Amino acid sequence: MLLVAAGLAGLASRRPDRYRMARGQPIQAPPERLFLLINELQSFKEWNPLLRGKRWAALSFGPISSGVGAHCAGGGGRIGDGSLAITESLPAQRVVMAVGGPPAAMAGGLVHSLTFNLLPVDGATVVQAVLQGPASYKAKLAALLLHRERDLGRDLEAGLLTLKRLAERRLPG
Numbered sequence: 534m535l536l537v538a539a540g541l542a543g544l545a546s547r548r549p550d551r552y553r554m555a556r557g558q559p560i561q562a563p564p565e566r567l568f569l570l571i572n573e574l575q576s577f578k579e580w581n582p583l584l585r586g587k588r589w590a591a592l593s594f595g596p597i598s599s600g601v602g603a604h605c606a607g608g609g610g611r612i613g614d615g616s617l618a619i620t621e622s623l624p625a626q627r628v629v630m631a632v633g634g635p636p637a638a639m640a641g642g643l644v645h646s647l648t649f650n651l652l653p654v655d656g657a658t659v660v661q662a663v664l665q666g667p668a669s670y671k672a673k674l675a676a677l678l679l680h681r682e683r684d685l686g687r688d689l690e691a692g693l694l695t696l697k698r699l700a701e702r703r704l705p706g
Contacts, residue, residue: 553665554686558693562700564625564651564658570700571628571649571660572619573599580695617647626651632664660696662689 560567570576575598595604604618621629633644645666652659664685 551665551667553663554689555661555663556686556689556693557659557661558690558697559654559657559659560697560700561657564653567651567658567660567696567700568625568628570696572603572622572624574603574605574617574619578605580699581692620646632666660693662693664689 570580574594578592592605592607595602597603599619600622601619604616606614606616608614616631616633618631619628620631621627628649630647631644632647645664648661648663648665650661650663652661
């Protein structure tokens with residue numbers, strides 16, 4: 534048993550100090566429409582798995598709801614306390630968000646970034662979601678034991694598929 538624990542500890546210590554996960558989804562909608570669904574946090578909560586479901590039991594939004602400076606915070610639920618803030622917003626091109634734990638953890642540098650790139654391709658838009666940030670030793674060990682990267686990748690894919698359904702559905706009128 535001790536040998537297995539030592540082996541896992543050794544494997545975890547050899548993993549990179551940063552992680553990067555990317556997923557993409559072609560969507561039959563103009564980048565302008567997708568940008569509005571991503572850049573507005575009230576809309577973002579409807580399709581993104583990081584904000585919906587049981588991850589956070591309570592979710593509150595700041596006074597600005599879209600663009601740079603828009604933010605929300607959550608607590609309870611599956612993952613405890615956390616926050617999300619838009620740090621870069623280029624219309625119809627890109628939205629970058631800082632994702633972190635409680636404010637004290639964010640101040641300590643444990644901030645991850647979630648970037649949505651909107652890439653027009655053949656009359657559609659490919660939405661690329663990139664999640665990246667520091668990988669603490671505890672996170673490296675959890676990735677080995679709990680398949681966190683696989684599960685988070687599935688969450689990103691599910692969010693992009695929900696975004697696709699929302700963006701491609703016909704507007705009334």
